[in-house]
Amino acid sequence: MCPSCGGPLGLMGTLGTMDHWRCRNCGQQVNIERIKTMHESITIERILPMVEESMFGESNIGICLDCGEEQGSCEPDATGHHCESCGMPAVSGVEEILLTLQA
Ligand SMILES: [Zn+2]
Ligand SMILES: [Zn+2]
Numbered sequence: 860m861c862p863s864c865g866g867p868l869g870l871m872g873t874l875g876t877m878d879h880w881r882c883r884n885c886g887q888q889v890n891i892e893r894i895k896t897m898h899e900s901i902t903i904e905r906i907l908p909m910v911e912e913s914m915f916g917e918s919n920i921g922i923c924l925d926c927g928e929e930q931g932s933c934e935p936d937a938t939g940h941h942c943e944s945c946g947m948p949a950v951s952g953v954e955e956i957l958l959t960l961q962a
Contacts, residue, residue, distance in 0.1 A: 863887050898927030903960050909953040910935075922956060925949035 861868060866884025873879065873893075880889045901922055909920045913935050921933025921940055928944035933952050940950035951959075 861885060861887055862889065897924045897956075897959075898922075900927035901956060901960070903957065906953050906957050906960065910957050913953055919952070921950045921952050923947065923950045924956070 860866070861882035861884060864882065864885045864887075866882045868880040868889060869883050871879040871881050871888070876893050878891045878893055880891060881887070882889065901924065906922075909922075909929075912918050913920060919931070919933050919935060921930040921937060922928070923930060923942040923944060925947040926942060926945040926949075928942065930940065930943060930950050933940055933950055935952040935954035937950070937952040938955055939948045941948055942950050
């Protein structure tokens, strides 16, 4: 909603983590920061076995923070890798995700 007149907002574009909106009523521009949230399927319970596997085994698993899909051959401390599933640069290594979840 527009802070000035309460009119409906239309999305103009996105720059980084900022969404640029414009009021359809009075034309005022509003910038709203998008908070980066992880996909709801990503939990410590899901991540922990993968972290152990990447520490003691051969597999390097990453997970897309955007869609929650698993990706193979991803360094444990990687961030911002390209997701083969949804195309977003949102794949992180499982160790990196675990640190974020525990923070
Ligand atoms: Zn307005
Ligand atoms: Zn994805």
